[in-house]
Amino acid sequence: MTSPQTAPDAATPIAAAETRNGVFAALGAYVLWGFLPILFGLLSNVGSVMIVAERTLWSLLLLAVILGVMGKLGEVLTLLTDWRKSGVLLLSAALLACNWLLFVWAVETGQVLEVSFGYFINPLVNVAIGMVMLGERQNRMQAIAILIAVIAIAIQAAGLGGVPFIALGLALSFGFYGFFRKTAALGPAAGLFAETLLIAPFALAYVAYDLAHHGIGVHADPQTMLLLVFSGPATAVPLLLFAYAIRRLRLTTIGMFQYLAPSLQFLVAIIVFHEHLNGVRLASFALIWVSLAVFSYDSFRRRARG
Template sequence: MTLPEQAPEIAAPAASAMLQPDPAETRKGVAAALGAYLLWGFLPILFRLLDSVGAVLIVAERTIWSLVLLAAIIGFSGGFAEVRAMLADWRRLRVIALSAVLLVANWLLYVWAVESGQLLEASFGYFINPLVSVAIGMVLLGERQNRLQTLAIMIAVIAILIQAAGLGKVPFIALGLALSFGFYGYIRKTAHAGPATGLFAETAVVAPFAMAFILFDMIGNGPGAHADPTLMLLLVLTGPATAVPLLLFAYGVRRLRLTTIGMFQYLAPSIQFLVAIYLFGETLNELRLLSFALIWLSLMVFSYDGLRRRSRGGGADGLSGARAG
């Protein structure tokens, strides 16, 4: 059975439960999403410090150290019974495996982009990502937009087209990042999995492959970064740097509309855009600057709509709500 065939039966209970959103839960979702995207915005700095290690090894290490941290969190909260039940259910395991593959693909592409001096294109990918989330929300979850939200999306589309013109080429990195994370967000929204247990199960699925690569690399190339205390410390830090924002993201995405999550996703690439220019010295041309300004304009329109609905007391859409459908 394919994922789209599974989605209606998985999403129906979640959708009905979210028709009357709890304002307190919505605020928690907003705070979690904000924290996740702030952390993701500054994450390239850590990967740039590890540029001598190599993208595949970094992803393998962050997988293992994320698993260690998550095991401690789940052990403290007593969630291993849920993990065992999840991994014993073949249908749920297939969904978890698919989300794990999408997550690792996103990690690999992103780390490689940072290491190869293409953070601007990576930020472009996360500018596209909200549109992917909106499309998934509309097609698969029945979410709809009002006029101001539609206007915000149209401005973002124009901005993204200008960004592509500024790049002067097909943005394969950007498209890969947007599609992989967009569908990852959809699966995490519809899967029967808690934030910590779901992420632990995803990480556990790919951990054997990560450990195999680390051992293979050490046999072939020696201890390498593992013999350098500074690099080893940075590799260990990739665990919390990976797990914490993903936990916040998973917490937030289950309490907010995908369109709301989509607009939050402008925050991280905006930070990355500035990091690429002012810290990494990547080149910015006029077209890309214009695109950046339009992206922020679209976010302002969407935010205004959310605040307007909240002040009228009748809307859970936008930044203030989590109503699905």
């Protein structure tokens, strides 16, 4: 198991394999997150709170099956009886619930470009957390990549007319979620199950309240019900991949990978949801990819030297 404070030593074969697996997991998580707005767009008639409640419950069920098959349900009890880790779980669960609710509400109200912008900001939050709280440092090429990203995000902010609440909320909530998951040394599946377990009573109470006061409602439509059930794996799978990656990569590396999801969300906003694209936003999008290219080049160069 690697230390939560530092990245694995890439000079050893096992550590190199761990890092490579972390890279693939991060790529998988951010690609899935990039296309997630499409699912919630199809559920726009359900309401953001109900969607979050349903995705919590279906995620919990899926994770229970996974942990049961793996024989690791006992790990959850161990986590919940550890007071220090329970405190971290409460924080990470609250951050996760806020992030989910804000994300779904933004899609529901036709603000996917702001979702994209929020996740463009998110890597800078990770960089700041990694530098200030974990003592991570960047070399010259990494610093150039981050500087280009800062310029790109400043241009994006100008195109949006200022930094919106949605963007800041998404960036900060998920940035600190990643920090707590990295430093708490929680297993991917067991940690996520414990988090959803803590959110589940509120989700179940809301669903029960809605059914008691409004009847079966959206649950009567088979297609909507199928999409709500699918929100479970659509939620749990990328989070499991993310939790796996965050234990094996530096926060600054994770931060640069996170440009992939907002780039895809940016395209989804324009192509699928037909949100307005102007020259300023397009310029910032191009600079983000330049930043990622510089960072990737530096990573490959250092790996080749190692």
